[in-house]
Amino acid sequence: MANLKELSKKPDLFTPGHRLCAGCGIPIIPKLLYKVTDYDIVVASATGCFEVATTIYPYTSWLKPFVHSAFENAAATISGVEAMYQSLKKQGKIARERKMKFVAFGGDGGTYDIGLQSLSGALERGHDIVYICYDNGAYMNTGIQRSSATPYGAATTTSPAGKVIPGKMQKRKDLTSIAAAHHVEFVAQTAVSHWNDLATKLQKALDVDGPAFLNVLSPCVPGWMIGSDMSIEVTRLAVETCYWPLFEVDHGVLKLNYKPKTILPVSEWTKIQGRFRHLAKPEFTHVLAELQRQTDENWQYLLQQEQLTQPPAK
Amino acid sequence: MAKIAATTGNSAIAYAMKQINPDVCAAYPITPSTQVMEDFSTFVADGLVNTNLVTVESEHSAMSACIGAAAAGGRVMTATSANGMALMWEMLYIAAGMRLPITLALVNRALSAPINIHCDHSDSFGARDTGWIQLYSENAQEAYDNMFQAVRIGEHMDVRLPVMVMQDGFIISHSIDRIEYLEDEEVQKFIGPFVPQYALLDYDNPVTLGSLDLQDYYIEHKRQQAEAMKHVPQVVLDVARDFERLTGRSYGFFESYRLEDAEIGIVIVNSAAGTAKDIIDQYRQKGIRAGLLKPRLFRPFPATEIAQALGHLKAVTVMDRLDSFGAQAGPLAMEIRSALYDLKQRPVVLSKIYGLGGRDFEEQHCQYVLDELVQVAKTGTYQNLCEYITHRD
Numbered sequence: 001m002a003n004l005k006e007l008s009k010k011p012d013l014f015t016p017g018h019r020l021c022a023g024c025g026i027p028i029i030p031k032l033l034y035k036v037t038d039y040d041i042v043v044a045s046a047t048g049c050f051e052v053a054t055t056i057y058p059y060t061s062w063l064k065p066f067v068h069s070a071f072e073n074a075a076a077t078i079s080g081v082e083a084m085y086q087s088l089k090k091q092g093k094i095a096r097e098r099k100m101k102f103v104a105f106g107g108d109g110g111t112y113d114i115g116l117q118s119l120s121g122a123l124e125r126g127h128d129i130v131y132i133c134y135d136n137g138a139y140m141n142t143g144i145q146r147s148s149a150t151p152y153g154a155a156t157t158t159s160p161a162g163k164v165i166p167g168k169m170q171k172r173k174d175l176t177s178i179a180a181a182h183h184v185e186f187v188a189q190t191a192v193s194h195w196n197d198l199a200t201k202l203q204k205a206l207d208v209d210g211p212a213f214l215n216v217l218s219p220c221v222p223g224w225m226i227g228s229d230m231s232i233e234v235t236r237l238a239v240e241t242c243y244w245p246l247f248e249v250d251h252g253v254l255k256l257n258y259k260p261k262t263i264l265p266v267s268e269w270t271k272i273q274g275r276f277r278h279l280a281k282p283e284f285t286h287v288l289a290e291l292q293r294q295t296d297e298n299w300q301y302l303l304q305q306e307q308l309t310q311p312p313a314k
Numbered sequence: 315m316a317k318i319a320a321t322t323g324n325s326a327i328a329y330a331m332k333q334i335n336p337d338v339c340a341a342y343p344i345t346p347s348t349q350v351m352e353d354f355s356t357f358v359a360d361g362l363v364n365t366n367l368v369t370v371e372s373e374h375s376a377m378s379a380c381i382g383a384a385a386a387g388g389r390v391m392t393a394t395s396a397n398g399m400a401l402m403w404e405m406l407y408i409a410a411g412m413r414l415p416i417t418l419a420l421v422n423r424a425l426s427a428p429i430n431i432h433c434d435h436s437d438s439f440g441a442r443d444t445g446w447i448q449l450y451s452e453n454a455q456e457a458y459d460n461m462f463q464a465v466r467i468g469e470h471m472d473v474r475l476p477v478m479v480m481q482d483g484f485i486i487s488h489s490i491d492r493i494e495y496l497e498d499e500e501v502q503k504f505i506g507p508f509v510p511q512y513a514l515l516d517y518d519n520p521v522t523l524g525s526l527d528l529q530d531y532y533i534e535h536k537r538q539q540a541e542a543m544k545h546v547p548q549v550v551l552d553v554a555r556d557f558e559r560l561t562g563r564s565y566g567f568f569e570s571y572r573l574e575d576a577e578i579g580i581v582i583v584n585s586a587a588g589t590a591k592d593i594i595d596q597y598r599q600k601g602i603r604a605g606l607l608k609p610r611l612f613r614p615f616p617a618t619e620i621a622q623a624l625g626h627l628k629a630v631t632v633m634d635r636l637d638s639f640g641a642q643a644g645p646l647a648m649e650i651r652s653a654l655y656d657l658k659q660r661p662v663v664l665s666k667i668y669g670l671g672g673r674d675f676e677e678q679h680c681q682y683v684l685d686e687l688v689q690v691a692k693t694g695t696y697q698n699l700c701e702y703i704t705h706r707d
Contacts, residue, residue: 080382121371
């Protein structure tokens with residue numbers, strides 16, 4: 001468990017002055033990342049909002065080493081950085097007492113879609129890295145195009161809510177389970193609305209000697225069509241409706257970190273976002289019903305997995 | 315004392331990599347370069363190198379991991395061919411733009427479609443604008459020698475650019491050739507230790523690499539990259555001079571073969587130059603003053619020196635083992651024609667596209683080219699500027 005008071009005393013190594021939108025969820029992640037740990041951290045980022053808004057030459061928000069090379073390859077890039085660290089360490093060219101950790105960031109487009117192969121490769125090879133996907137549910141940097149993380153029924157610029165087709169008509173890809181299927185030590189799903197869950201999982205992921213993966217739900221003000229003062233509230237509702245369950249797979253054991261006492265209907269989450277506005281129309285009620293069905297199905301699946309993966313009582 | 319061995323071009327490259335002992339290699343198998351990494355993997359498995367070998371899941375990730383590793387601050391190498399390089403394409407530009415001195419052993423192979431695993435130069439010539447330094451090699455010895463020089467050239471503080479070393483797929487990569495190996499200590503002394511610059515792992519001097527560079531800075535950074543390329547020719551010559559002192563083997567921007575008193579000449583890169591030199595000898599015996607120029611450094615392009623070497627000829631045919639479809643001539647031919655443009659008196663320059671997809675370049679093909687040149691030199695006129703040869707009509 002992280003202590004907010006303690007964390008607030010630590011310096012901000014991810015600094016303000018970046019150009020991310022007011023209300024964007026992403027900066028919460030790097031801010032916490034540096035605060036939860038004493039490791040020396042090298043960050044790599046995929047091309048995307050995060051990278052372009054924090055490294056506009058000649059400025060940078062990164063007080064510690066940072067590298068970006070391209071869109072689909074943050075996992076491969078950080079693999080190379082980590083491989084060099086291991087090589088130089090073994091050769092005695094880096095001080096023995098220096099303990100460095102390697103963290104890659106990618107959005108959902110750069111991770112669920114174009115970067116999935118390089119992520120899978122890096123997880124399989126066992127590099128000592130943490131890969132963090134900030135999932136805001138679309139290609140937000142290029143102007144809100146649908147990705148495989150976009151929720152069913154959401155409108156984007158390439159899955160617009162038309163007269164005939166009411167937004168995106170495909171299910172969200174279950175990336176967290178895909179990552180877990182690599183049987184790495186630690187995989188988790190968390191959200192920027194739950195700072196303590198996020199901080200704890202960042203710590204756990206960094207402490208793994210090997211690859212770890214975090215999928216972090218992060219709101220996008222223009223993409224979700226919400227007010228900039230609403231982003232944490234909307235993200236919290238994603239958790240309370242079980243659209244975005246908080247869970248971890250630690251050494252193969254799945255644990256739901258939060259089970260709402262009363263699960264809210266998914267409409268409580270969708271109705272305050274402009275990207276789902278069309279679902280209020282009577283002719284599209286079936287779309288909302290299908291999103292609810294998918295959400296329930298996913299929740300039941302996770303409950304089952306939690307039971308199935310419990311180690312036998314001693 | 316040099317060790318003389320019989321080996322393939324691929325094994326020679328792998329042995330050079332063992333002697334260089336890079337900190338990280340990231341690679342992915344593709345014919346015909348696979349054997350480079352296979353051989354190198356056995357050196358890793360036997361503990362003969364310090365290299366951390368990263369066996370990635372694609373060539374795109376191979377170059378991405380090389381970029382990450384080089385940015386971290388160490389010596390980095392990889393090998394590939396054809397479609398593998400095509401998959402790296404995006405990252406080739408990024409390696410050069412980030413000024414990372416990575417060495418790439420490229421075993422030349424034709425690009426698909428149709429799929430073909432044999433030699434042509436569509437892969438490396440296609441990469442001419444990526445910002446990489448390009449060194450071509452006629453045989454295994456030259457490929458081996460170029461690897462060490464590539465490290466020195468790319469890592470030079472006036473340069474800091476990636477270098478690719480070419481050899482012909484199968485024709486050289488899989489053929490047994492005589493080779494003189496250097497001693498490991500000689501190699502280490504020649505290449506020297508890697509000197510990192512702006513390294514990610516230099517944690518106390520943190521850097522942000524790969525920034526977003528907009529209208530207000532991008533062109534200045536590209537201009538710096540262009541300036542770095544301008545420093546390359548002098549560095550190539552300096553490194554070649556050191557290498558000659560060590561081995562007695564001499565290298566430059568290109569090899570001139572019987573050009574001094576020639577009237578006609580062929581320009582040709584890599585393995586086919588060997589065949590062409592034999593035929594030129596035959597024509598010399600018949601009293602025909604033929605010569606050959608074999609480019610070694612194609613990027614940056616030593617235009618002035620090539621113009622000096624060819625300017626006195628009456629007619630030249632430039633051989634391209636690739637096509638730039640729809641262009642007026644092969645890419646090398648266009649570059650040579652352009653290099654000669656400012657001369658008051660210049661040779662007629664013709665272009666031949668030959669040997670695509672590994673089609674052999676035989677004596678008869680070279681004789682056809684030389685016979686045509688003899689006629690062109692006499693009349694000053696020609697039928698076709700650019701023509702396919704070595705194929706069936």
